[in-house]
Amino acid sequence: MNNQMLFFFSALGAFNGFILSVYFAINANKRKFSNYFLVFLLLTLSIRIIKSVFFYFNPQLSNTFIQIGLSACILIGPFLYLYLKSQSDNEKISWIIHIFPYLIGTIVLGLSYPYVEHQVIWSSWIVKGIYIQWFIYIVISIKYISPVFYKLKKKQSLSKMDIWLLSIYLGVAFICLAYSTAAYTSYIVGALSFTFILYLIILLFVFKNKHASTFFQEKERYQNxxxxxxxxxxxxxxxxxxxxxxxFLNPNLTxxxxxxxxxxxxxxxxxxxxxxxxKSFNVFINEFRIEKAKSLLQTKTNYTMEALGYECGFNSKSTFFTTFKKITGQTPTEYQRGFQNEFGFINSNSKTIK
Known part of the structure; x- marks a missing residue:
């Protein structure tokens, strides 16, 4: 009876993931392109989970299905990274370099070393490599969720979008941790994924009922x-x-x-x-933010570089640096030093931001 309940809730978690990915796919054609990253994130996550669930309760599962389920893991990390970056960054996303190399590599690897004939290699090396890659993407994605952690540290209130992104990040990270650190827990991970997916669904409908369109911004239509x-x-x-x-000082300005x-x-x-x-809307707003930053760099300030970025409306230090250099051709520190050299000083009490 207990096994049947575990199977039911684990399988339901994966099924809900498929349903949620379809929901976003249907809405993505009218909404932000970044929703497609979320669609494939949930889809690959669900494929991996459903493989584990059925394999645990049906060891005779087709080896081809097992290979597909394991291979799906290699795209979970990239899609998580791309989705968070698309929500937190203002630059054009080069998604191809994060998807196609892994996709092609997985196909070539699968054809060269099919799971049915090379189970030892998959268990000893390939799967471990996939989990390491997944973990690396979770680590490098931290910078795009860091503004939320910063708000938590400063005991600031979180927006609906903050809660949504934090839920996505922590949910994927927790599932990765469960898969990579414990053996024979596929059914537990499946049950946990059910809770995670159900929580996302609840958040989705709560936000939607409150007319929250934060992660469903409509595309601009000029109607000719x-x-x-x-x-x-x-x-x-x-x-x-x-x-x-x-x-423009509002980092979530739309x-x-x-x-x-x-x-x-x-x-x-x-x-x-x-x-x-x-200009796009993001470029237009970022130009105001950079002018604000230039003004602060020219006057008395005790800001750290990270604090300066937040003060001017940016979501992260990396976005601030990248945008500043793209618009001015210099880093913030280079700009400030150049200003000091030209005028001899900024202010008798000013400090160079580091």
Missing amino acids: KELDAITIEAIQQKILFIAEKEL LDDTAKEVKINKHQLSQYLNEKLN
Whole structure:
């Protein structure tokens, strides 16, 4: 009876993962591209879990199915990394280099050393390598979840998006830890995954019922309409409020939020930025943030570099560094030193940020 209950809840966890991935896939064509990373993250995670569940309760499971389940693990880490990066970073994501090499390598490895004929090699080397790769991606993904940990450390309130991303990260990390540190616990991991997936579903519907569109931002649609001169002039006047009110200091600022704040149709605002300024919304906002950072670098400040980035509206130190250098051609420290050399000083009490 206990085994039957474990099988039921473990299998249900994997099944819920499939359902949730389908849900995001259906909505992703109308929403953010990053949702596709979440779709494949949940899908690969579910494939790995369902393999473990059925193998534990049915040892005669097809070796081909076992190989597919184990191979799916190699993409869990990359999809976790890509999803968190897409939510926390403002740069274009080179997702191909994180997916195709592993995908091709897995296919070649599977054909060269099929599980049915090389079970010892898989158990001794391949599976361990996959778990190490999964763990590495969990480690390098920390920088994209670090703003949430920073808020927790400072006892700041978390947004719905913070809770969502933290749940995704910790859930995947916990499942990886359970798989890689304990033998013969596939059914336990399956049961735990059920709790994790169920929790995500609850979060999803709670946020959705509260009209939270944080992780479902709609794509800009221009509806093939050109902006007339009057509309352009009105937008030019209104976007000045973005700088005056320093809306860009909000690290979670969205196109929708900005449009509502300055009372502009969000589609028209996006169209104006893209067609008239040749900038995306993220680039437009980041330019304000960099100007704020340059101002702080020129005046008295005791900020660390990380604190400066947060002060200017960035989600992480790495994003701040990358964006600053992309816009100015210098790192923040190089910019500050150049300013000091040009003017001889910043302020008698100022300090170089390190």
